[in-house]
Each structure stands twice: as structure tokens, then as C-alpha cells.
Amino acid sequence: MEIRPFIDHLEAKVLRGAQGSREDVLRLLALTPDSDDVQYLGQAARRVAAVAAHNTGRVWSAIGLDCRPCPKNCTFCSFGAKWGLVREEKELSAGEVIAIARRLVREGAAWVTLRTTEYYGFDRVCKMARQIRDAVPGDYGLVVNTGQMGEEEVAAMQAAGIGVVYHSLRLGEGKCTCFSPQERLVTLRAVSASPLRLAHLVEPVGPEHTDEELAHVFMTALENGASLSGVMARVNVPGTPGASSAELPEARLAQIAAITRLCGGLRVPDICVHPVSRQAVAWGANVVVVEEGAVPRNETFCADVWRGFDVPQAQALFREAGYTLHGEQTAG
Template structure:
């Protein structure tokens, strides 16, 4: 009864509080109440995005043993998976990103590790922007940055950023949580729209942690939030915890939707899967180039999906997919 009341409250457009989110995250999978949460998550996502899911696409620019040492990342120096620095040549970046635009991705992302020089990233952004259609939305996924750098990103043609206060931030990473939140604020002050997510979810995370981080994403007023699981990379310290199932992730991302309400249009999950889309995920990513969840140098044909793959999963879950530039980022 308690769960039903909270679900109804969310459907009515009233935001759930911490205790209510604890109850929703703690609901056993495959129970009647869990089915209610999934159904409400899907209905609310449909309404929040006017029934159009989106596929965004990201090109990784480099590989480097990264000194930020996030334990879940294949680039982290401590994980010893990539020992050499390597940059994707500019011609290849342009081919990959243009290919994603041609395939109909609704927004395009450039991702770089903390080792990638900021000026070089700006240059790459300008170069990429020149080759894209003027209305195509370009997003930066990089290290933390200052107010001044936020303005430079905006001037270089970036519409927004992907950034997250990750689960275990400051403990499983060497980055202070306040630094991540400062970057949220710097982006906002410069007019860069934020996309964020509850990530990377592992089996060891408590419902209390999920609630705290969900609240952070809601309070940031992003274009989208959502939930993504941590990919277990053999040889890394966190590997021993294993992987959260797609079924559990669907429950988590449905709760995130109930927490977000209707004013945040996007609810992402990664990696793309049908049960997540059935439970209210309306944003997937295609990927090319280096990828922090992959141990291969370039992810296409391995972990990385194509725009077509992502669209197919959405169609199987009875979603329509938006044609044209992202509406999430233009909310």
C-alpha cells in the first residue's frame, strides 16, 4: 500500500522525498509493487519526452593511463590496462562523428580523459563543429573545469556537457565530490546544458547511496538523468563485486524516473537493453573510439553499439525514436 501511494504521488507530479525513494529502491524485484514502479516509470518517461526516445553517440578521443584513477575505469593508471598514451587522429574523429550524424544520432559527444590537453579539446571541438550541420548538438564529456573553461567550451560550439557525481566519488576515485558539483555550477553559469546519471551502479551500493545520488541528479535540473551499471572489468579491484543485472537496473532507472518527475525529459541507461527501455529508459548511447568500459583500443564492433543497434532496441520496446536534434538538451 505504501509503495502504491508513493507511485501514485509521483504520477500526480509530486516529487518523492528521501524516505519515499528509500522505499521504492528497496522494493523486491518481480513483486506486484515492482511491476507498478516499472509501469509508472515507463508512463512518466513517455509523457516527459512526448513519446520520443533519443539515441546519442559518443566518440572517445584518447587513451591514457589516467591519474584520476577511478577504480571502475579501464583508463585508470592503477588498473594497468592501457600503458601507453594514444590519441585518435583528427581525420578519424571527423569520420566517426560525421558517421554518427548521418546515422541519425540526436546529439553527438566528444569524450576525453583528464590527460587530454584542454586547448587541444577546444580545437577538436571547433574542427568537429565545422563539419557538422549547424543544428547538430555537440556535447563535451571531459574532466572537471573552471568557469573560464566553461565559457571557452561554449564559445567552441559545445551546447552542453555530460558530467556526473559518480557513486563512490572521492572513495573509488581521487576526485572530491565538491569538485564535480562545482563543475555542474560552472557549466550552468556558462549556459552549458547538463546531462547526468546515477552511475556506475554496482551490487555493493546501498539503497541509501542510490537515494543520495538520485537527489543530486534531480537538484542539478539536467536535460536527463537515469541509471547505468558498472561494467566489471577483469583485473580491476571492483571486479570482485560483480555486475548488477539488467532486470535490477530497470527497477532502479524506473525509480529514478519517479524521482525526477516530468520536468526532466530524459532518463538514460547504459549499456542499451530492452528491459530498461520497457521500464522507462528513453536515452541510449552509441559509441566509437576509446571507451572507459572496454579493454579494446576502439570500441566499435565490441562493447560500443551503433545508432542502428540502439534504435532497434527501442523499437523492440515499443518506443518511437526522435528524428533530428535532441529535444532533451533543448528542454
């Protein structure tokens, strides 16, 4: 089948409730990012977003609670002890976290994510989640992005008012990280078997990653029932091993976002792109990220939002792309 009839057929298939196969993903990844065919793909993905996401743009906010020199030394993370960028421990107080969360929700964030290092402590994360639920009213999801976990930890998070877990099988797992793919899969399966929702991006993507690698990580997200997926490009932080690496072109980032949208179908209502990309939003990504505090894509602790990108800017981007904003439907 020629590529455009194939895209039409895939669009119709996913709108009936199916998802794209590994072979579908690979065929779309093989397209040249700046080609007319990828433009056609992006338009199809945007139509699917109008149905799957109810044409609603949502801001994923992330608060980095702590940073410290980390012996895990993941090559893409600025916290690695070997890189010497983070020389001492720093963490936000409960009052600071609550104040940030309250502001983000007031501005219109759809999710508040508590992101921690491996060493913050699981019980402390759950305690912080309960404090936020008690102190910050509003229409938002509470997310945790922390270390490995099993059934017991998953149940405790649900009891603490957490609704979503961010966890991914990362590109280069076991090579660029000290975690084995099997370790990451244990957590994915524990979340998948629970009432909690799973958020799992294809990340961190560089131009060197093959179509097969990208497809494998995305299919892992689908196989574990992710309700939020999408793509995050690797940020080559000065001083880390990736500092001299090439950046992922925005056209490729947007192409991957469109593929996750089209092949995820109705079962993956939310597709995220990070860092923000206007092209990816135009091609079906309905979630962008606003983050502050400890950010593993930054050399220093962020006293303000990362790269100056805040909730109002995200909302303006969604409006420009023709999305309704999270909260507007219920408010209206």
C-alpha cells in the first residue's frame, strides 16, 4: 500500500479502537522528517487528537523535589556524581512545594508531578502527596516520578491520593544507565496491574537512536497500558557525557510525536512532547511540560520555570493550535 493510503487506513483503524502495530510504527519512522508525507502524517495525527483527547490541551507540571550528587551516573542526567555539576544536596521544603503546586493549579495545570531522586524516600513522597491533596484544591491529577516500585508501593501511592505514575523503559537502558531493562519492567508491570494510570514517554531521544529502538520503547508503553505517551528529546547538558552530542532536530521530534499519537489511538488519549515543540503540538501532541526545582536537564537548581516556559505560555500555544484548554469545558 502506498504511504498516504496507508496513513488513511491507519487513522480509520485507530478511530475504531485499534492501535498501531510495531510494523506500522517502523514504517512511519522510516519516513524523512521534513517530507510532504510526514506533513500528511502530522495532519492525520492532529485529527486523531481531536477525538482521542477531546481536542483538549493539558499542561503537565513537574516539581523537582530534590537533587544530590547521584552515584547512578545516567549519562543524560545532570545529577550524576561523576559530572560534578551538583556538588551538594538540595531539596524543597513542604511549604515551598505546596506553594508551587498551588500556583501551578491556579494557573491551569492539569497535573502536578512530584519528581524525586532515587534517594528521597518513598514514604516521604507519599506524605508530600497527602499534604498537597489536603492543601491544594482543584481539578488536577497528582503524579509521582520516583524510583523502582512493586505492588506494595503502588498500593500505598493510591492510598496517598496519587493517580498517575511516570515511569519509562528508557533508550539505552542498561548502557546509558545502571538499571537493567528488567528492573524497569517490574515497575511498569506493577503499575499496569493496578488502578493507577501509567505515563511513559519515548525518551531520551537523540538523533543516533534507531527506528527499531524507538519502536521497542513505544511498544513497551502500549503493552503496559500507558494512557499518556509521547516523546522527550535528550537535552545535552554541558558537563555531561552527552554535551558534545548532536541535538534531535525538531522535525524528527514532531514526527515521533505524531506517530505516537496516530499509533496510540483512542487508548492513549494524552500525547506529550518535551521540550516544547510548536510543530509537535500542531501534529497531535496535546500535552507540554512546565517544570521547576530540581531538573535533570539543567546544570543548576531552577529557582523559576525551566527555560522560562510557564503555564500561560503553554496555554497560548494550545490556543494557537486550535485546542480547548483543560478546565474550560467544565468551567463553561
